[in-house]
Amino acid sequence: MKLAANISMMFTELAFPDRIAAAASAGFRWIECMFPYEFEAEELLDLARRHNVQFVLINAPAGDWAAGDRGLASDPDRVEEFKKSIPLALHYAKTLGINQAHVLAGCYPKSADAGDLQHYWSTYRSNLEWLVEQEAPTGFHWLIEPINTRDVPGYLLNYQAQAHDLITAIGSDRLRVQMDLYHCQIMEGDILTRLRAALASGRLGHIQIAGVPERHEPNDSELNYRKVFDLLETMAYQGAVGCEYRPRGDTLEGLGWVQQLGLTALLRTQGDRR
Numbered sequence: 001m002k003l004a005a006n007i008s009m010m011f012t013e014l015a016f017p018d019r020i021a022a023a024a025s026a027g028f029r030w031i032e033c034m035f036p037y038e039f040e041a042e043e044l045l046d047l048a049r050r051h052n053v054q055f056v057l058i059n060a061p062a063g064d065w066a067a068g069d070r071g072l073a074s075d076p077d078r079v080e081e082f083k084k085s086i087p088l089a090l091h092y093a094k095t096l097g098i099n100q101a102h103v104l105a106g107c108y109p110k111s112a113d114a115g116d117l118q119h120y121w122s123t124y125r126s127n128l129e130w131l132v133e134q135e136a137p138t139g140f141h142w143l144i145e146p147i148n149t150r151d152v153p154g155y156l157l158n159y160q161a162q163a164h165d166l167i168t169a170i171g172s173d174r175l176r177v178q179m180d181l182y183h184c185q186i187m188e189g190d191i192l193t194r195l196r197a198a199l200a201s202g203r204l205g206h207i208q209i210a211g212v213p214e215r216h217e218p219n220d221s222e223l224n225y226r227k228v229f230d231l232l233e234t235m236a237y238q239g240a241v242g243c244e245y246r247p248r249g250d251t252l253e254g255l256g257w258v259q260q261l262g263l264t265a266l267l268r269t270q271g272d273r274r
């Protein structure tokens with residue numbers, strides 16, 4: 001199992017490129033981020049190599065984040081923009097040696113009626129059908145992630161079953177579910193059963209964790225992460241677990257949860273760090 005520091009949320013005390021070194025010196029072998037696009041992919045690769053860490057996940061461009069965009073894949077008026085964003089995502093993923101990228105569904109407008117909503121869903125599906133036909137490296141997966149409606153009102157994809165059913169309906173091996181247990185607990189709960197089913201489905205691409213409900217460290221949570229990691233170990237999960245939480249204070253000081261949950265073996269030991 002690969003424990004990945006999400007450097008869009010962790011180590012924000014530092015400038016983005018410096019978070020790579022910080023994650024490495026905290027012992028992480030793996031990192032993920034939301035949007036790397038303000039920096040050259042080659043520059044990020046160089047930093048990752050220098051600090052002996054490997055990226056495991058990025059998001060495809062998701063529109064104008066500051067203006068409230070949360071993805072483009074379902075917006076009927078932005079299909080061209082969505083399609084144009086994909087080569088950039090692939091360029092970064094390939095350069096950074098990542099075999100997956102998350103494509104955000106996006107939000108429908110507050111004023112949407114049932115017909116509009118149906119149009120968003122059909123656009124989402126046809127964009128994903130287009131996406132899986134695009135050339136990509138062997139073994140590359142596009143991820144879709146159900147997100148909770150409290151943090152992101154109007155986000156189209158909210159439930160695990162929606163993601164699994166959509167992937168089954170499209171019928172392509174290029175699609176996988178990004179299961180963020182923070183969002184899942186808020187929307188649906190029953191985490192262990194859902195996680196067991198996802199692990200057995202062959203459609204699970206990536207897992208993310210955070211404390212619920214405040215999205216801080218995973219040991220500060222209504223969700224029992226010791227049980228989650230026991231299940232991942234029992235089911236021999238080999239993929240990555242992204243630590244996508246906002247540290248309550250200083251990132252390093254908050255990392256005691258790794259030891260508390262018995263996960264220190266997933267980090268490099270002092271002696272191994274460069």
Ligand SMILES: O=C(O)C(=O)[C@@H](O)CO
Nearest residue numbers: 034059104145147180244
């Ligand atoms: O919000 C999350 O959860 C994510 O994984 C982001 O990368 C996308 O909004």
Ligand SMILES: [Mg+2]
Nearest residue numbers: 145180208244
């Ligand atoms: Mg997430």
